[in-house]
Amino acid sequence: MGFCIQITVNEKLYLKNPQETKLGKKIIEHSILMIDKMGIECFNFKKLAEEIQCTEASVYRYFENKNYLLMYLVTWYWEWIKFQIEFRTTNMPDPRAKLRVIIAILVESSLANEIIEYVDESALHRIVITESAKTYRTKKVQDHNEEGFYFHYKSLCRKISDIILEINPKYCYPRALAGNLVETAxxxxxxxxxxxxxxxxxxxxxxxxxxxxxxxxxxxxxxDEKAVFQNTVNCSTNGRNNK
Amino acid sequence: MGFCIQITVNEKLYLKNPQETKLGKKIIEHSILMIDKMGIECFNFKKLAEEIQCTEASVYRYFENKNYLLMYLVTWYWEWIKFQIEFRTTNMPDPRAKLRVIIAILVESSLANEIIEYVDESALHRIVITESAKTYRTKKVQDHNEEGFYFHYKSLCRKISDIILEINPKYCYPRALAGNLVETAxxxxxxxxxxxxxxxxxxxxxxxxxxxxxxxxxxxxxxDEKAVFQNTVNCSTNGRNNK
DNA sequence: TTAAAATGATAGCATTACTATCATTTTATT
DNA sequence: AATAAAATGATAGTAATGCTATCATTTTAA
Known part of the structure; x- marks a missing residue:
């Protein structure tokens, strides 16, 4: 009854789609709760298997290891944020209003917490806050990037930077500002x-x-800065003078 | 001959001060090079011991584990940044000029690379960029905070926020902006x-x-924003309107 | 010269992070 | 209802990791 949202993420992040089976959903549900509680360092598949009364081997059938699972969860979160932005900014003519809504979603999204029954969005938000840096600040960024693991995050930033350019088409740092807003949130x-x-x-x-x-x-x-910043500023001063 | 800088960090971060012995300095030197090359995940004390031709046990006499070592290195880095700020901004009357220098140091410090012989500051900078989030975005933040592990980082941010207030005494977010500048760098x-x-x-x-x-x-x-932002803005709008 | 400090050498142990194999149960198809 | 396919369980095992402990040897300082 009603309608149903399916959030899909890069297939390379999992071995078997956890959203398609009962056990898979249980893995998602309880891994969120457990990582939120104990942190990704203390969390492992053995503990998870014990918690949800299945075998360790079964968990490994869904995810290569806990890092992939974390990446999956974080990616899922960004896709969920994108959905909310899409949903709440359609038909808004004013890009400034859009940006305000986006910022509100970035910060407060987790408060609205009843969309997908097996995902505790508040807990997931805390995980993203605490652990998401570990998914990309690593020596493997380049490889992961080639696999497309950051596609969802990038398209979110892209969406935000497009709106930034709507507000101020001459703005020099739309992407950096977009990323900065997300990270600062x-x-x-x-x-x-x-x-x-x-x-x-x-x-x-x-x-x-x-x-x-x-x-x-x-x-x-x-x-709103009146003077659009010039990217051609003299760099050789190295901050030593002040003009 | 000449003068010598000693950078000291929270004693709880190490078991034995690595800066006081030959082996200790070797540990610092090569751990920086190795973590830079392979990342903290792949790095461990066994590999380090092999590299510098000592025993694993000897390394464990200096640091509890690789996380403490990482925390030590990152902390050392911030203390080094603070020293440079102190050094290069003394006797500058204009706080704006000071802030420019600070920003330049935050971004480019690693280029000046010959102060302490056993520390490759460029490599250390890369480590801080890639790995530093792992030292505080963890479930153990509270404990580590109580141990004073973030003292050095905090005092750096404090120094920056003081200068921000010198520039604009009415500015509402001096600490958040300071942290944002450091992290964005x-x-x-x-x-x-x-x-x-x-x-x-x-x-x-x-x-x-x-x-x-x-x-x-x-x-x-x-x-420079003309209208100093008001912290009393109505929060209940949740971004839905635009005034 | 002698004591203390530092390091080496070796061993060991509990945990972690998987992988493999085969049996059993559940689910989908006809 | 029968049967194949898919999913999970049960069990076992292995290599690597992250330490700790002990005693011997070397280096350093008094």
Whole structure:
């Protein structure tokens, strides 16, 4: 009844599609909960198998190892974010309004938490915040990139940078700004929760809202800048002078 | 002859100070080269011991494990950056000029590469770019924070945020901006080198310089913004409207 | 010269990260 | 309902990893 969303990710990330079987969904469901609880370092397939009462071998039939599983989860998350952006910005004529919605989704998406029954989006958001850097900051980036593992993340950034260019077609750093917004959305929430002295959020109030406000500030200050920045600035000064 | 810089880091990060013995320095020197080459995942103490012709047990006498060693190296790096900032900004009256120097150091520090003989600062910079997130994005952040492992990073960010406030005393997000500058300095270089479609640098020209220019743009656009941002913005709109 | 500190040499052990094989159960097809 | 195919279970095993412990030897400092 009603409609149903299927989120699909790069097939090379899994050996057998976990979304097509009961056990597969159980693997997704409980790996999210367990990684959220214990962190990817302490998590392993043996513990997961025990938790969901199956054999270790069965888990290995779905994923090569826990790193692929993590990559799968993170990729799934970005695809889910893209879906939400698509869904909530269609028919919006104003690109500025779009960007505001996107920022809100990046920060607060995890609050809306009942779309896919076997995925705890809040927990997954925490995983992405804490662990996602491990999926691409590695010596294997190049290989993983060739396999297309970052396709979903890239297309998200691409979507954001297109909107940035709608707002300000002369803006010089659309892609860098897009990536910066996405990463800052993660990092500032992480700081606010774990190392508050590195953030400016006051822990009393709503943390996510404050991060959102900071992102609005970054985005619109940079895009509204009167003087479009020149990429041809003299680089040889090495920061020693000030003009 | 001349003078000598000693960079000291939190004592809890090592079992025996590697800077005080010949073997210790060899451990630092070659671990930097090896982690740079193979990444922290493939690196281990057995390989390191083989490389420098000592026993595995000897390495374990200096560091509990490779994660502590990584944390030590990253911490050392931030302390080294702080020293350079101290050194190159003293007696500068203009805080804007200071911030420009800091940004240049964050991006290009590794080019000046002959200060401490057993540390390859270029390689260390690459390690910090690729691996540093693993030192704090972990379930153990809280514990590590209590041990003071992030003291050096925090004091760097503090130093930067103080200068930000000198430039614009009313600025609402001095710490978040400081952290953002530091992290963006790492991330954009990583992207430019590994996933260029996520950055706006043209690979032909000097990558570091372009990243520097981007950071100048962020810093001074945000700080020069006429309307100081209000932290009391209405958060309940959830990005759905645009006023 | 002698004690202390550092390192070497060797051994061992529990855990991890898989892989392989064959048996059993579940599911889909006709 | 019969049967093939797919999925999972059960079990076993192996190579590598990440240490720790012990005692001998060398180097360094007093």
């Amino acid at each position: 993660l990092l500032q929430v992480f700081y606010a929760r774990n190392l508050p002295s590195l953030s400016d959020v006051s822990s009393g109030k709503d943390v996510l809202c404050q991060v959102k406000t900071f992102l609005y500030h970054i985005a619109f200050s940079l895009l | 790492l991330l954009q270089v990583f992207y430019a080198r590994n996933l260029p479609s996520l950055s706006d640098v043209s690979s032909g020209k000097d990558v570091l310089c372009q990243v520097k220019t981007f950071l100048y743009h962020i810093a001074f656009s945000l700080l």
